[in-house]
Amino acid sequence: xxxxxxxxxxxxxxxxxxxxxxxxxxxxxxxxxxxxxxxxxxxxxxxxxxxxxxxxxxxxxxxxxxxxxxxxxxxxxxxxxxxxxxxxxxxxxxxxxxxxxxxxxxxxxxxxxxxxxxxxxxxxxx
Numbered sequence: 620x621x622x623x624x625x626x627x628x629x630x631x632x633x634x635x636x637x638x639x640x641x642x643x644x645x646x647x648x649x650x651x652x653x654x655x656x657x658x659x660x661x662x663x664x665x666x667x668x669x670x671x672x673x674x675x676x677x678x679x680x681x682x683x684x685x686x687x688x689x690x691x692x693x694x695x696x697x698x699x700x701x702x703x704x705x706x707x708x709x710x711x712x713x714x715x716x717x718x719x720x721x722x723x724x725x726x727x728x729x730x731x732x733x734x735x736x737x738x739x740x741x742x743x744x745x
Contacts, residue, residue: 625700626726628735629678631692633662637733639726642698644738646679651691661692665720665736683742701726706735
């Protein structure tokens with residue numbers, strides 16, 4: 620078995636900031652149900668403040684300990700492949716002060732920074 624050369628991310632945006640979820644932790648996507656208020660929004664669930672007016676896509680996420688959770692996020696959602704050379708550990712200062720749940724790394728994709736979220740660090744009830 621060879622080394623993995625790319626990191627697969629499900630990419631979305633929050634107020635113009637790219638958020639990348641590890642692709643193997645996203646089971647599927649589908650249109651958000653009409654009762655969006657009953658489903659948590661990705662932005663709120665990750666602890667992000669957002670002025671986004673609505674959500675359009677539901678993602679089914681695989682969390683720690685076998686938990687799963689459906690959340691709504693803004694469209695579009697795309698699958699991207701980021702070379703390992705463009706993925707960086709969080710600087711110690713940022714890691715110590717970060718309030719974004721599950722933030723595990725920073726990546727560069729199309730000359731833009733991406734916050735990489737590791738859902739295995741999170742549980743649905745936390």
